[in-house]
Amino acid sequence: MRLSRFFLPVLKESPKEAEIVSHRLMLRAGMIKQQAAGSYSWLPLGFRVLQKVVKIIEQEQDRSGAIELLMPTVQSADLWRESGRYDAYGKEMLRIEDRHERDMLYGPTNEEMVTDIFRTYVKSYKDLPLNLYHVQWKFRDEVRPRFGTMRSREFLMKDAYSFDLDEAGAVRAFQRMFVAYLRTFHRMGLVGIPMRADTGPIGGDMSYEFHVLADTGESGVFLHKDLVDKPIPGSDIDFRGDLSPIFEDWTSLFAATDEMTDDAAFEAAVPADKRLKARGIEVGHIFYFGTKYSEPMKASVTGPDGREVLVHMGSYGIGPTRVVPAIIEASHDDAGIIWPVSVAPFEAMLINLKAGDAATDEACASLYAELEAAGIDTLYDDRDAPAGAKFATADLIGIPYQILLGPRGLKDGQAEIKHRKTGEREMLPLSGAVARLKALIEPQRRDKV
């Protein structure tokens, strides 16, 4: 993509409403624009990141055996009356009336609707286990939206719903999601630590929140230090096999939010040198809630013995529109964002240090063509701007690798590659630069981790 043909409204100064670093950087990097309280447009750069995050989530959901579909944002109130949540949900639910004066709502979650789909079609235990998910916009009329897309009212959520014959099956489904979530966050360059959590209004018995550690996190978290760099299951993990050893390995170490524990319990459970008290951003939440919805909504199957049984359900959410700022909170410096390659809006940025100079333009154009041919997703800064402004933009928007070419380098037949994360610079013969870049990027690609 040529920058001169892209839409990238970067800001030199940060709007005053942005209090936390991710919000500030997302505004400055031209990723989002606020449209109302808790409501954001995703501008092209931000949308690229969001799409990459969603792609990783989908890949790991699919790998774990979940099946993607898409349900509407606007739902009929009737389903929610069946489950009893139409009255229970309160003011957080945006209620809408259509022209026929029917009660509708903008979905804050989809348990009712997916249960309705399930009960319509699934009649036999032979069709279980089943896990259906979608990635769809939600609306929760938060009392106080804040921190940009970290806590917005309209937000994107991947929500998965598992259906099993009994509790043992549901626990296996829960463990599959648990492992899928470990992998999902890891692939985005995040350390997502599962913590015992409160079940909240969705209800249920077993619940883990996945938290990214960051000073700006909204929750206090207590955890065993060893969880921070615990190895993540690889892409060869067999989701049809027994995942309970992994589950137990992770959950045997203490980790809980401040809603679930306190200093005394923490100190009793974890030796002093292993205690880590921090702030966490909740990026995912998984629940097992048994027959909470299948019972009122009559979602049952015929079991092997011919008897009708209510299915045991769980639900599993990740908020991509929150994950993006969480990644920034975890990975930035004074100059701007530092994207992991797997979610970066572009993998490389080619900087023409003297746009308008015929020889440099030509050399950059051919280098750009070479980068594209090599499959490197490149943003080519071909603007007629001072070099300093180009560097500032490249650093701000956090492209992992910058490749610099100007008259000086051209004279020596050399290009410079700069690593955004480390600041390291290498001079390379022009002919070898693309190969070098490819070697750097490829192992970090999202499908390789």
Add this chain to the structure above:
RNA sequence: CGGAGUAUAGCGCAGCCUGGUAGCGCACCUGCUUCGGGAGCAGGGGGUCGAGUGUUCGAAUCACUCUACUCCGACCA
């Protein structure tokens, strides 16, 4: 929902106290000079001062009402 604030050009702000018809920096446009870490000079465009009502000869400025947004607390992916 309770508490505290803010609202003047795309962004950041001054002007308000003490009423006299709007200004600065950045951004934007034109030209020239520049270009290896957010360029310089010259010229230029853009605002019914959040909305309404009132006070006044006259309101960005004073009064009242409303709206939007932000921050702090209780809730949530």
